[in-house]
Amino acid sequence: MPKKKRTVEEQTIDPAAQEMLIRAEELGLSTAFSRADDLSPCNIGSTGMCCKLCGMGPCRLTKDGQTGICGATIDTIQARNLIRAIAAGGAAHSDHGRDMAFTLKAVANGEAEGYSIKDVAKLRTVAARYDIPIEGRAPEEIANDLADLYISQFGQQKGEIAPIIRAPKKRQELWKEQGVVPRGIDREVVEALHRTHIGDDQDPEHILNHAIRTSLADGWGGSMIATDAADILFGTPAPLLGQANLGVLKDDMVNVVVHGHEPTLSEMIVAASQDPEIIEYAKAAGAQGISLSGICCTANEILMRQGIPAAGNFLHQELAILTGAVEAMVVDVQCIMQALVDLASNFHTKIITTSPKVKIKGSTHIEFNEHQALTIAKEILREAIDNYQNRGTTHIPQIKEDLIPGFSHEYINYMLGGSYRASFRPLNDAIMSGRIRGVAAVVGCNNPRSSQDYLHTKVTKELLQQDVLVVETGCGAIASAKLGLLLGKAGLEQVGPGLREVCEAIGIPPVLHMGSCVDNTRILTVLTQMVEEGGLGDDIDQIPAVGLAPEWMSEKALAIGTYCVASGAYVIFGGSSPVSGMPDRVADSDIISHYISEGWEKIYGGKLEFIADPDEMIAKTLEHIDKKRAALGLPVYDPDRFGESGDTRMLEIEQMPFEERVSAIYGVAAD
Numbered sequence: 001m002p003k004k005k006r007t008v009e010e011q012t013i014d015p016a017a018q019e020m021l022i023r024a025e026e027l028g029l030s031t032a033f034s035r036a037d038d039l040s041p042c043n044i045g046s047t048g049m050c051c052k053l054c055g056m057g058p059c060r061l062t063k064d065g066q067t068g069i070c071g072a073t074i075d076t077i078q079a080r081n082l083i084r085a086i087a088a089g090g091a092a093h094s095d096h097g098r099d100m101a102f103t104l105k106a107v108a109n110g111e112a113e114g115y116s117i118k119d120v121a122k123l124r125t126v127a128a129r130y131d132i133p134i135e136g137r138a139p140e141e142i143a144n145d146l147a148d149l150y151i152s153q154f155g156q157q158k159g160e161i162a163p164i165i166r167a168p169k170k171r172q173e174l175w176k177e178q179g180v181v182p183r184g185i186d187r188e189v190v191e192a193l194h195r196t197h198i199g200d201d202q203d204p205e206h207i208l209n210h211a212i213r214t215s216l217a218d219g220w221g222g223s224m225i226a227t228d229a230a231d232i233l234f235g236t237p238a239p240l241l242g243q244a245n246l247g248v249l250k251d252d253m254v255n256v257v258v259h260g261h262e263p264t265l266s267e268m269i270v271a272a273s274q275d276p277e278i279i280e281y282a283k284a285a286g287a288q289g290i291s292l293s294g295i296c297c298t299a300n301e302i303l304m305r306q307g308i309p310a311a312g313n314f315l316h317q318e319l320a321i322l323t324g325a326v327e328a329m330v331v332d333v334q335c336i337m338q339a340l341v342d343l344a345s346n347f348h349t350k351i352i353t354t355s356p357k358v359k360i361k362g363s364t365h366i367e368f369n370e371h372q373a374l375t376i377a378k379e380i381l382r383e384a385i386d387n388y389q390n391r392g393t394t395h396i397p398q399i400k401e402d403l404i405p406g407f408s409h410e411y412i413n414y415m416l417g418g419s420y421r422a423s424f425r426p427l428n429d430a431i432m433s434g435r436i437r438g439v440a441a442v443v444g445c446n447n448p449r450s451s452q453d454y455l456h457t458k459v460t461k462e463l464l465q466q467d468v469l470v471v472e473t474g475c476g477a478i479a480s481a482k483l484g485l486l487l488g489k490a491g492l493e494q495v496g497p498g499l500r501e502v503c504e505a506i507g508i509p510p511v512l513h514m515g516s517c518v519d520n521t522r523i524l525t526v527l528t529q530m531v532e533e534g535g536l537g538d539d540i541d542q543i544p545a546v547g548l549a550p551e552w553m554s555e556k557a558l559a560i561g562t563y564c565v566a567s568g569a570y571v572i573f574g575g576s577s578p579v580s581g582m583p584d585r586v587a588d589s590d591i592i593s594h595y596i597s598e599g600w601e602k603i604y605g606g607k608l609e610f611i612a613d614p615d616e617m618i619a620k621t622l623e624h625i626d627k628k629r630a631a632l633g634l635p636v637y638d639p640d641r642f643g644e645s646g647d648t649r650m651l652e653i654e655q656m657p658f659e660e661r662v663s664a665i666y667g668v669a670a671d
């Protein structure tokens with residue numbers, strides 16, 4: 001039976017995206033949305049029931065008790081598939097971290113054109129944490145030592161990676177007991193591949209134990225290094241004003257869209273686009289100037305630090321090209337669709353690959369290296385400007401939304417306590433009193449198999465109504481941005497009464513944008529600081545908090561989810577489960593999904609579940625938060641208890657009879 005084609009309203013909830021999907025249909029061009037309608041997922045592969053690890057297969061296990069030719073059982077096959085995805089995801093993020101460390105080293109040694117160390121305070125704080133001497137030393141000397149330490153982490157063969165000391169003490173002990181403290185990402189990824197080669201590790205729980213270790217090597221290693229090095233080099237984010245959606249593209253300017261993940265090139269393109277010589281060159285080509293915007297997590301990197309607008313999230317990459325207004329889409333690594341090149345051939349847009357690791361047939365390759373960064377960035381911009389004259393008809397949706405990004409963990413600490421007593425105390429107190437019910441991290445990708453942004457924003461909006469403070473990263477953050485949830489006024493209009501008081505008092509949006517997908521490590525740091533502040537238990541698994549990736553699609557998301565579970569978090573993924581098995585074989589095939597949930601929870605206090613229904617995701621999130629509140633002995637969440645702070649409430653209280661007044665103020669009856 002042919003698959004039903006969805007309407008544009010079913011494909012995305014974003015009106016700008018809907019407009020572009022109608023245009024794609026009129027032009028007879030395919031997009032990921034239409035290809036998802038045309039191409040049904042394989043229900044054997046998508047549920048983890050297919051093994052193609054050797055030439056005797058692929059073995060598709062569809063009957064009860066069936067094994068692969070080598071005898072591999074369904075749970076072994078699912079565990080092997082899962083760890084391979086986690087290893088690939090961890091490798092991608094951590095390799096990004098490695099490149100950031102090399103850039104830091106080059107900058108420290110004066111070998112990186114155009115860069116400088118922007119956040120010396122963070123450099124000193126981080127270096128001191130690793131016992132690198134800082135007193136009386138130049139930033140470059142400290143940065144050189146820190147870069148050497150970082151670089152040594154990736155290929156470390158024995159011992160423990162250094163950043164692990166940044167986890168709560170109790171968690172470090174647990175990891176030691178379980179033997180999962182990582183040595184180095186390279187070693188853990190290689191071992192994951194070795195163990196899953198034909199004829200190696202065939203105990204699913206043993207395989208998945210190594211999945212935990214591999215993911216930790218990324219979360220508390222490679223990814224954490226990526227975030228810290230980027231902050232040191234380009235500045236630690238603090239709130240600023242930004243904009244999101246396709247309406248940020250400009251009809252009378254040269255539009256350059258940067259897409260991918262690494263901030264090294266995009267930061268330099270930002271600098272080059274402000275160079276008078278380049279602006280003059282654009283004007284000479286008949287444009288008003290250069291308009292820079294981003295897609296995916298490159299967007300998040302330059303949005304968080306420079307306020308450069310985001311043209312959109314993952315599923316907007318093709319839509320930006322469909323506007324006909326993009327002179328160049330400059331890509332580096334990860335989440336770049338091969339379809340861009342074919343689509344761009346219908347317009348004048350140049351797809352420019354820049355990473356030595358990523359080429360796409362049919363694109364222009366201008367290889368980037370940090371030693372000649374500014375020169376290369378200018379060359380790329382000139383290429384885009386030269387292409388302006390080839391522009392045909394344009395169609396830019398006039399839809400965009402303001403947002404306030406820039407909530408690094410350093411800024412959250414500062415905003416809560418002020419510059420003299422920066423502290424997580426007010427956040428912990430708000431949770432302990434029940435003014436904030438708990439915290440949710442709603443993160444991750446878009447997936448064309450669901451309606452773009454729908455799951456993200458439904459979950460986010462409903463949790464806000466329930467007084468849950470939401471932090472976001474990656475494409476999920478851009479989804480909320482497009483809907484106006486990253487603005488202060490959302491904190492007054494779209495949240496529960498207790499959370500509203502907090503947003504009002506501090507002056508923050510109810511959804512805090514914490515960065516790109518590699519920056520999920522900022523969330524680990526926030527959780528650790530909440531533990532260290534006191535009052536919410538002595539480890540991350542005791543905090544009333546949940547992580548959600550409602551529209552996940554990338555292997556990196558699986559790596560992130562796993563390191564969060566290993567760190568003690570309950571993590572819920574939407575969409576389909578790669579370990580679900582066939583419904584009529586639940587008894588056998590459910591073993592892995594049971595193990596990564598209840599099994600991991602017994603060991604690590606965190607669990608990983610795949611839940612397709614958003615209402616169930618929300619219900620389970622709240623149930624978990626309330627369970628953790630109860631375990632800490634905190635008051636039961638009461639939506640009517642707060643929301644009347646400030647002068648109005650005090651006036652009301654003043655009018656009350658004495659007994660009621662005492663009860664309202666102290667929560668106890670008058671004697």
Ligand code: SF4
Pocket residue numbers: 051052053054055056057058059067068069070071072198199
């Ligand atoms: Fe089949 Fe075993 Fe080879 Fe996998 S490893 S393809 S289950 S024979």
Ligand code: MSK
Pocket residue numbers: 261296297314334335443444445446473474475476516517518553554556557
């Ligand atoms: S870009 S990994 S689609 S969040 Fe980081 Fe977005 Fe997911 Fe790519």
